[in-house]
Structures are given as C-alpha cells and as structure tokens.
Amino acid sequence: MVSRRSSTRLKVKHPLGRYVIGLCLLVLALNSYAANLLSEVDRSSVHLGESFELNVIFNQQTMFGEPDFTALEKDFKILSRNRRSQYSNHNGRSIATTRWVLHLSPRRLGALLIPSFTFKGEISNALEINVSEAKASTHQTGAAVFTETLLDKNTVYVQEQALLTLRLYTSVPMSNFTVGELAVAAAQVLKVAESQYQKDVDGKQYTVVETHYAIFAESSSTLEIPAIQYRGVITDPRSRRSSSLFQQRGKQVFFNTESQQLQVKAIPTDTTLEYWLPGADLALEERWSNTSGDITLGEPLTRTITMTGQGLMGSQLPPLKIPHNKSYKLYPDQAQMENSLSEAGVSGKRVESIAIVPTQLGSITLPDIAVQWWDTTTKRLRQTVLKGRTLNVLPPVGATELDLEPTAALDTKHTEAASPDAPPAISSPIMSYIWLLAAGNLVLLIIATIFALLWWRNRPTDKLASTTGAAAISDKALFKAIRMACATDNYPALRQAIIDWAQVHWQRESLHSLEQVAELAANDELSAQFKALDARLYSAREAQKAVSSDTIFLQLEHLRKKGPASADKQDGRQHLQALYPKTS
Structure with missing residues (x-):
C-alpha cells in the first residue's frame, strides 16, 4: 500500500514540474530576446x-x-x-x-x-x-545656475537703439560653455560687449558671464526678442575622484533667458527732418591741413569733418551738405564710416575730407554746417552746428598779374565789335596800306615759323638733352601751374601748363599739342576735354563747347599718380632700340 501511494504522488507531481520548468524557460527566452x-x-x-x-x-x-x-x-x-x-x-x-x-x-x-x-x-x-515650452532659468534662492535678462527701455522709436543685457550666474565649474545667437526679426542686432566677473549673491559666490546687445528696430510694431540658450557641461564630483581620465565625464546642462517685448513707435509726424537720426548725442568736429587763416590761390586746403552719434551706427549718419561757391571749388574724398562698441552701446562715426581750392583772391567765407537730429533723452528736435570760417586768399609767390588775369577778357573780345553804339568803320587809303603791310608781315612770319620748325626737328639731340637737363622744371612745380589755372579757369595758361607738364612727365620734348598729350594719356574723357579746350581758344563762338576744369584736373591727377609707365607701354615703339645699329 505504501509503495502504491508513493507511486501515485510521483505521477501527480511529475506533469506540474514539467510545466513550471517550461514556463521559466519561456520567460527567460523572452527576456533574453x-x-x-x-x-x-x-x-x-x-x-x-x-x-x-x-x-x-x-x-x-x-x-x-x-x-x-x-x-x-x-x-x-x-x-x-x-x-x-x-x-x-x-x-x-x-x-x-x-x-x-x-x-x-x-x-x-x-x-x-x-x-x-x-x-x-x-x-x-x-x-x-x-x-x-522653454522656461527661463531665473533667479531662485540657492540655485547653482540661473540667468538674468534686462532691457534698458520698453518703448523706442524706429531706428532708435535699445540695449539688452543678459547675465548667466553659476556657482559651479562649467566647461564647453556656449551661448546661442540672438536673432530678432525686423531688427538689426549688434553684440557690443561681453565680460566675466565674480559677484556675491545672498552670501554665495557666483561667476557672472555678461553680454550686451544693441537692437535697432526697422519698423513700428511690437518687437519680439526671443530667449536664447546657454549650454555647458558641469563635471560630476564623483568622476573627479576617479583616477581614470576616461571616467571623468560631466552632465550637459541648458539654461534659457527670458523673452522680451519692445514697443516700437513710428517717426513723429510733426518733424521736418530730412534724415531721421534718433540718438543720445551728436557732435561735429573739424581738422584743417593748414591752421592759419592765409591760403594761396589755386593751392588745395584740406578740411576733415568728423560726425559722431551716440546710439547711432555709422551707416545711419548722413553726408554733409556744403554749398558750392564761385570763390572756391570743392573736391570731396570718399567718406569713412565706423562703429565703436561698448557697454553703453554703439557710437557711430562718419569722417569726410574735402579739398578746398580757392579760385579768386581776397577774403572767402565758408558757411556754417548744421545737422538736425532727434534727442532720445529729452524727446525733442535738436541741431548741432559747426561754425564757418573766413580765409584770406593770397596770390602765389612769384605770380604776375598776367598769370592771375581771368579769361573773361578773352570772351568779351568777340562782343566788343558787335556793340550797337560803336561808330561805323571808315575806309581810307591809309587803312588799306596798313592792312596790306600787315598781310605781308604775316606771310613772312609764316615762312620764318616753317623754317624754325624744320630746324627744331633736325636739331642735335645731345645738345638739347644737356640744355633741357640744366633748365628742367620739377614735375611738382609744373603740376602746381595746372592746378592754379584750373582753379581760376585761365584756359590759355591751362593749355600751356598741360603741355609743359606732359613734356616732363613723359620725357618727350616733341609734345606741342593737347592732341599728342591725349594720345599718350589714352583717356577718352581727357581727349574730349582737350578738344573742347582747343575749341574754346581757337574756334568761332558757335563751335565752342563747355570746358570742365575740374574734370581735367582730376583726370590728370589720377594719371600723375599712375606714372608714365602705362603710356610708355602703349607707345613703346618710339623707345625701342634698333635691331641692327648703324656702324660707321
């Protein structure tokens, strides 16, 4: 009986055991998978x-x-x-x-x-x-890291500067530190300053990273200034104690600033400004190449004017308006613009240099220069004025009255004979004899001129070189004569001064006409002006064209700076040595 019961229990337990074992194996298999x-x-x-x-x-x-x-x-x-x-x-x-x-x-x-x-x-x-949505990491008592966002004003005018200050406070060491780029729609953003310092907050020492931005809104609206993100890695203190360099890892962290709104107002409708200049201050300063009040006729005097605007970019500052006058001519250089950046924002600067060439003797007065702008502190229109200056124009040293005589007399010669009050011409045998004698003398003069030209072309070159070398005039002095003739519009003197200078500039004594100079210069604009100058001097009034002394002077000055090399290359045939020199 005992053995039979034991056998029955074994038969009952055997299927249950197999089921449990199979279930365990299945779970293990599923977990493994x-x-x-x-x-x-x-x-x-x-x-x-x-x-x-x-x-x-x-x-x-x-x-x-x-x-x-x-x-x-x-x-x-x-x-x-x-x-x-x-x-x-x-x-x-x-x-x-x-x-x-x-x-x-x-x-x-x-x-x-x-x-x-x-x-x-x-x-x-x-x-x-x-x-x-991202949340700003603002200050909380005892926080290891937090941010601070400050806007210096909540309302601005279009193109007025608004200053945004962002600060990150951290009391723990941080590596791989980066800050996101600030981009504001419909506005220009400049990072103007960045600094790092220590500060005690609630008895806890923090390292502060401070960044300043200048924001210039381009249109009237509500400007949304988005939050930016600071990123870094905070080292795990447990990994510092590890002797393995590969186990010293940290935790990457992110901290967001607060977004801001800026109300941008339109330009006041009651202002009559030609240029809208909203700033904290605007100043005008000048510097002269010659501090004395005496200048020389035809000599350039350089006036450098610097316009500085606090809270304005250099690109916002307008060009200066200096009126022209018949007593002088103005030759402005290209303006230079730059920005100075600091925690106070942007300070723009515009520098203009103007060459002033007096065209007549005596006293000339340069007028005041005024610039109107909008004061963002007092919210009213203001004006900055640069006072004018009186100059005393003296004749050049060694100049004669003939050199300074204006060319207006040449133009009046043609009108004197047409005066209705002039008496009628009287015909007489004496006058006929005089005209006959003058005609004969003219023929003799033409024959003598032809013989002189033939002798000039066949003269010995070595003697001529020694003569011209001894009596040569400097390029600077000759070009000074061109400048003075341009300033006074003395066209006969200008033509001769150009030819004299060209002979020295290209080292060619054979230059005797403006047409030859134009060929060497290879400048279409100069060629047209030279033709107009010759027509002004030698053609009938109806064939004359306007002559621009300013254009001639500027083109010749550019040519002078380049040097004669380019023209020598163009006309290099005249300077080539013979391939087979003659032998006696």
Whole structure:
C-alpha cells in the first residue's frame, strides 16, 4: 500500500514540474530576446531648446556598424553621438555590451516619437518624448545656475537703439560653455560687449558671464526678442575622484533667458527732418591741413569733418551738405564710416575730407554746417552746428598779374565789335596800306615759323638733352601751374601748363599739342576735354563747347599718380632700340 501511494504522488507531481520548468524557460527566452537591442532615455519630458540623452544598447560586442539613426532627424537635432563598449562578469558568465549614446534636442513642441531601430536582425523599442515650452532659468534662492535678462527701455522709436543685457550666474565649474545667437526679426542686432566677473549673491559666490546687445528696430510694431540658450557641461564630483581620465565625464546642462517685448513707435509726424537720426548725442568736429587763416590761390586746403552719434551706427549718419561757391571749388574724398562698441552701446562715426581750392583772391567765407537730429533723452528736435570760417586768399609767390588775369577778357573780345553804339568803320587809303603791310608781315612770319620748325626737328639731340637737363622744371612745380589755372579757369595758361607738364612727365620734348598729350594719356574723357579746350581758344563762338576744369584736373591727377609707365607701354615703339645699329 505504501509503495502504491508513493507511486501515485510521483505521477501527480511529475506533469506540474514539467510545466513550471517550461514556463521559466519561456520567460527567460523572452527576456533574453527583448534585451538584445534596447532604447533608453535619461528623461521623457523636456523643454524646447533643451537636450536629453538617448542610449541604444546591444547585448553583444561589435566593432563595426551601427543602427541607422536617420529617422531621428525629422523631429530631433543630433547634437553628438559616440560608441561605448563594456565588459562585465556575472556569476562566472562574461557579458559584453555595445552602447550608442546620442544627445538629442527636439525641433518642435508636442509628443515626439523616437522610432525603433534595426541592427543585425534585432529591433529596439520605440519611445515617446513630451516637449513643452522653454522656461527661463531665473533667479531662485540657492540655485547653482540661473540667468538674468534686462532691457534698458520698453518703448523706442524706429531706428532708435535699445540695449539688452543678459547675465548667466553659476556657482559651479562649467566647461564647453556656449551661448546661442540672438536673432530678432525686423531688427538689426549688434553684440557690443561681453565680460566675466565674480559677484556675491545672498552670501554665495557666483561667476557672472555678461553680454550686451544693441537692437535697432526697422519698423513700428511690437518687437519680439526671443530667449536664447546657454549650454555647458558641469563635471560630476564623483568622476573627479576617479583616477581614470576616461571616467571623468560631466552632465550637459541648458539654461534659457527670458523673452522680451519692445514697443516700437513710428517717426513723429510733426518733424521736418530730412534724415531721421534718433540718438543720445551728436557732435561735429573739424581738422584743417593748414591752421592759419592765409591760403594761396589755386593751392588745395584740406578740411576733415568728423560726425559722431551716440546710439547711432555709422551707416545711419548722413553726408554733409556744403554749398558750392564761385570763390572756391570743392573736391570731396570718399567718406569713412565706423562703429565703436561698448557697454553703453554703439557710437557711430562718419569722417569726410574735402579739398578746398580757392579760385579768386581776397577774403572767402565758408558757411556754417548744421545737422538736425532727434534727442532720445529729452524727446525733442535738436541741431548741432559747426561754425564757418573766413580765409584770406593770397596770390602765389612769384605770380604776375598776367598769370592771375581771368579769361573773361578773352570772351568779351568777340562782343566788343558787335556793340550797337560803336561808330561805323571808315575806309581810307591809309587803312588799306596798313592792312596790306600787315598781310605781308604775316606771310613772312609764316615762312620764318616753317623754317624754325624744320630746324627744331633736325636739331642735335645731345645738345638739347644737356640744355633741357640744366633748365628742367620739377614735375611738382609744373603740376602746381595746372592746378592754379584750373582753379581760376585761365584756359590759355591751362593749355600751356598741360603741355609743359606732359613734356616732363613723359620725357618727350616733341609734345606741342593737347592732341599728342591725349594720345599718350589714352583717356577718352581727357581727349574730349582737350578738344573742347582747343575749341574754346581757337574756334568761332558757335563751335565752342563747355570746358570742365575740374574734370581735367582730376583726370590728370589720377594719371600723375599712375606714372608714365602705362603710356610708355602703349607707345613703346618710339623707345625701342634698333635691331641692327648703324656702324660707321
């Protein structure tokens, strides 16, 4: 009986044991399968602009290849990725794992899905990440890190400067520190200053990183200044105590500033400003190349005027308006603009240099220069004035009255004979004899001129070189004569001064006409002006054209700075040595 009962109990327990063992094996098999490729995140809820860590773990050692993470880029930015391998021993069993670590930042708000990944026939699990609006990391008592955002004014006019100050306070060491770029729609943004210092807050020592921005709104509206993000890595204190350099890792952190709103008003309708200049101050300063009040006729005097605007960019400052006058001519250089940046914002500068060439003797007065602008402190219209100056124009040293005589007398010669009050011409035998004698003398003069020209062309060159070398006049002195003739519009003197200067400039005594000079200069504008100058001097009144002394002077000055090399190359045939020199 005993043996029969024992046999019955064994038969009952045997199927149950097999069921339990099979169930355990099945669970182990399922767990083993699920753990082959696994996705994990350090947090499932983040703010927009923050980042989180995604770990994809494979329970085998692999040296090559990785899962395809391309699908992540639809909703996330991949900030960084790296591979880690780990070996461990559990109950005498060796376990090797490969881990891919990715730092991700969401691209949009809402519930975002991290998809499944496939690697070597294994499929990982999908994860959901909830993304909410970014929050400013403002000051909280005892916080290790926080930010501060300050705007110097809440309302500005169009193109008026607004100053934004951002501060990051940290009481812990931070590495790999970066700050995002500030971009404001419909506004121009300049980073004007950045500094770092120590500050005590509630008895706690903080390192402060301070950044200043100048913002210039381009249109009247409500300007949205977005938050920007500070990023860095805070070292884990436990990893500092590790002797292994590879285990000293830190935690990547993100801190956001506060967004701001700026009300931008339109330009006041009651202002009559030609240029809208909203600033804290505007100044005009001048500098002269000659501080004395006496200048020489035809000699340039350089006046440099600097306009400085506090809270204005150099590109906002307008060109100066200096009226022209028949007593002088103005030759302005290209204006120079620059910005000076500081914690107080932008200070723009515009520098203009003007060459003033007096065209008549005596006293000339330069008028005042006034610039109107809008004072952003007092909210009213203001004007800055640069006082004019009186100059005494003296004749050049050694100049004669003939050199200074204006060319107006030449123009009046043609009109004297046409006066209605002039008496009628009287015909007499004496007058006929005089005209006959004058005609004969003219013929003799023409014959003598022809013989003189023939002798000039066939003269000995060596003697001429020694003569001209001894009596040569400097290029500077000859060009000074051109400048003075241009300033006084003395056209006969100008023509001769150009030819004299050209002979020295190109070292050619054979130059005797403006047409020859124009050929060497290879300048169409000069050629046209030279033709007009010759027509003004030698043609009938109806064939004359306007002559621009300013154009002639500026083109010749440009030609002088270039030097005669370019013209020598164009007419190089006249300077080539003979291939087969003559032998006696």
